[in-house]
Amino acid sequence: MKLKLERVKGTRDLLPEEMAKRRWVFERLREVFERYNFHEVLTPTFEYTELFKLRSGEEVVEQLYAFDDKGGRNLSLRPDMTSSVARLYVNSFQNAPKPVKWYYIANMFRYEEPQSGRYREFWQAGVELLGSSRVEADAEVIALFVESYLATGLDEFTVNIGDRILLDEFARMLGVKDDIGLMRLIDKKDKLSEEDFVEALKEFGLDDYGIEKVIALIEIKGLPDEVLPKAEELFTSREAKVEIARIYELVDLLNTYGVGERILIDLGIARGFDYYTSVVFEAIAPNDIGIGSIGGGGRYDNLIEVFGGKPTPATGFAIGIERLIPILEWKGIIPEPKLRPDxxxxxxxxxxxxxxxxxxxxxxxxxxxxxxxxxxxxxxxxxxxxxxxxxxxxxxxxxxxxxxxxxxxxxxxxxxxxxxxxxxxxxxxxxxxxxxx
RNA sequence: GCCAGGGUGGUGUAGCCUGGUUAGCACAGGGGACUGUGGAUCCCCUAGCCCGGGUUCAAAUCCCGGCCCUGGCCCCA
The missing domain is CATH 3.40.50.800 (Anticodon-binding domain)
Known part of the structure; x- marks a missing residue:
């Protein structure tokens, strides 16, 4: 009589060799985070479900691992760290000297269909910088983002920068109400052929003028010096001009940080979470193993306020460990661990x-x-x-x-x-x- | 949630189409040949048809449902 003891769907057992490699990656990341003077925090694995619902997004709520505990509390395993960190900040760090610079390496849980590079329990290494709205803070975080990958030995990757303010502005220009729908469509641009993309835009309800503008937008992709002038042509409002000027400044700073050659502008990227408010970015490493973005982040200036805190600007990123490691392995970058005794x-x-x-x-x-x-x-x-x-x-x-x-x-x-x-x-x-x- | 392809000892597999001995093989694991000297060889042992139902005299094999895996969609790390 054999008991049926299965591993839960979408989870994994990590064996000694994998653990050794994973630890090597963690150590590299931790080292850079510390060098940038970020400090490690760890929040509880679960929080009140309410916390994760607060920042909206039905999609996210549907993917929660939610349950009631014996005391009748409705709890959820964290789907990411940002909400918990924001909660922690609001609870006890609002009067701390700014900025607050935190990092974490922890497991997250999302109820989704597992597939390549996606599990129901997965790990993220990320940082959050709270209390500065300045472009210098964005630059610091993005520079660290780049340095983090470099520290793991990854050589081929780019960080693509987009902007929510410009996307919102764009949706407004076209008179589109369903701006999120439009963003998702734009996000898919690389997966579709030109014709299919145009077709999809038509179905979405855009006229020829709108389609022309969308094409113009997605062409704003490439080296900052080459594509930012195009953005200036496309966007006319004062708000947009200010934001574009900010991106120029950001790029300039990133050059000063010495990470400029990794940076591309891609105004078509939206990022999933609704709480981003201006700069968003993601890292892409070319690979044959079906892995898309290996990490991402952005500025979220409203979240703290939504959580009941004093309005506090914030920015951060998260690196997807289950996406980074396979690429590092595929490239043979992680040293073979020595498990045998001497x-x-x-x-x-x-x-x-x-x-x-x-x-x-x-x-x-x-x-x-x-x-x-x-x-x-x-x-x-x-x-x-x-x-x-x-x-x-x-x-x-x-x-x-x-x-x-x-x-x-x-x-x-x-x-x-x-x-x-x-x-x-x-x-x-x-x-x-x-x-x- | 949807779609496609899969699931045979711990691992990799044969058998499935065309139902019919004791489900074969290799590796790994344990023991022995060998009571102080290794990766070899030989022998023995452990261990399997994902789960449930159906068809049938008979199911690993055919049918249905579920679960899980791999990948795709959606979404995302």
Whole structure:
């Protein structure tokens, strides 16, 4: 009779090798975040469902992992970190010196159909910068965004920058009420052929003038110097002019940060979340494994207020770990983790004196900082060496009563098969010499 | 939520179309040959038809439903 114990749909078990690689990526990210003086926070995995509903978006609410706890509270697993961070800020940091610079590396939950690069539980590494509305803050965050990918060794990627104010303005110019619908359509521009795209725009209800304008908008994509002048032609309102000037300034700063060559303007990008208010951006890395955006972010100046706080401007980004790692792996960037021990201690026989000597040796090695393991299954020496060989352990220490009677143990080089008998007291020194080479 | 293709020991697979012995093979795991010397060899053992229903004398095989996986749509990290 076998119990049916299945992993929940859309979740994964991470095995030692994957964990080691993941940790390597986390460490690289954490390092850069810290260097930019962001500080790590962690909020609860679940919050009141109300919190996530507040910032609207039916789509997001439908994807919540919601449940009632025993106290009758309606709770949800977090679908992202921004809401929780905003809640934390409103709760206790409104009077903290500005800006508040936080980062997190945590798991998120969304009830969606799993597919390539998408799980129901996934991890994000992100930052939030609260309390500055200045373009310098956007530049700081986007520069860090670029540096984060560079830190993981990713070489081929771009950060595309768009703007919500301009998109809203655009929808207004065309007299479109369903601005979100239009944005989604525009978002799909790269997936459709020119004809299909025009067809879709017609279906959406645009006239020839509108279609012409949309085409003009999506052509505003490329190097900032080349496409921003086009934006100035397309947008005429004062508000739009101000925003475009701000983007110029942003680009200029990003050049100063030294990340300018990664930056492209793409006024067609909208980003999913409704809470973004002006600059939005996403990172794209070319790949053959069906992965789109590997991270994104933007400015959200209204969210804190929506959560009942004093109006506080904010900006941030999130990197999708389950999207970044496959690309890094695909490119062979993540170093192969070393899981095997450097030393494997094999006691021969079952006599307690011998086995204790083996424990003494392995303990001494471990205290000296050596990654050492000891035979624990009682298998015979032949099988034990077989095991060590398969694992690729470079050195084995064999402890038997014959040598032990003279206070000695055998050190075996698994590569060459050479063995030497050394004093038990000297074995740590011996190993440190060997492994240093 | 929708669509397509899949699901056979831990892993990879044969068998399915054309229903019929004890579901075959390889690797991995455990033990032995071998009570102090490895990756070899030989032997033994462990272990499987995703779940439920239907058709049938008989179902891994055919049919229906569900679950899960892979990918696509939607959306997004």
């Amino acid at each position: 030393i494997y201690v094999i006691p021969i026989g079952k006599e307690s004196g011998v086995r204790k000597a083996a424990v003494e040796v392995v303990t001494a090695l471990r205290m000296a900082g050596v990654k050492a393991d000891i035979e624990l299954t009682g298998r015979k020496i032949g099988k034990a060496l077989d095991y060590a060989g398969r694992l690729g352990v470079p050195y084995v220490i064999i402890i038997g009563k014959r040598d032990l009677a003279e206070g000695k143990v055998t050190v075996r080089d698994m590569e060459s098969g050479e063995q030497r008998v050394v004093g038990k007291e000297r074995v740590v020194e011996e190993i440190l010499n060997l492994t240093a080479l």
